[in-house]
Amino acid sequence: MIEVKVSHGELSIVATVSDFCSSMGYCEFKIPFALKGIKPPPTEATVEGAKAHQRQEQFEKEHFEMVSVTNEQLADLKKDVEFAYESINTRLIVPLSLPQYPNANMSIFGRADKVYRSQGTLIVEESKFPFNPTKYLQTFEPYPDHKLQTLLYLNSLFANENSLDSKNWFEIPHQQKAWIINVKDRKTGETIKTFKGLQTKDLEQYMKGNLQRFAQIAAGQTQPQHHQRQAKCAKCRLENCQHNLCH
């Protein structure tokens, strides 16, 4: 979902993490489609991946006793805290200065797989269950959409409920931020490859640059740029895209 509204002369953009990442990490032309409410049908890989996530959540419920994190524990940087799998919603609020709209803002909502703080480091850990996980064995960097996803979560506020009321959102104090992306076998749940790292200044700039560009395209102030990769269009399930390189 991507929505752009102008109210009392102020522009606001609301998007989900998944729409943001599939646009900025895969194809910017998805933005005008999402603004019209057009999304590609879910792929078999997406459906199977969702089932694998449910199995992972169930496994944690059956094998670990997760306790609620108190405000005192959250505030104490020396305390390690951990939230149950897929129990944390994320809310990233981005102030924007766009031509004509100097006080615009953007909200990006999502739900992280796993959020915890260990030895003062805030960590967001995501699991991916691709059809062909072995192809990741030859890669040394995660895909841009996966990396952007973890960066968005790391820089968000958090909510236990799916609440849009900012009074229910909270921070997790930390000294540094780290991201982990586990590529897993969807049948066995076994981790095949792990990408991980700290959030550096360069990564922060990378995320901010993508946020600004996304907002400009959504607001109609910048045109999407084509990736010029036929293979991407071949895998894309958006119908009637006049920019499809396979037509």
Ligand code: SF4
């Ligand atoms: S068909 Fe190609 S250009 Fe069109 S949205 Fe999909 S990936 Fe982008």
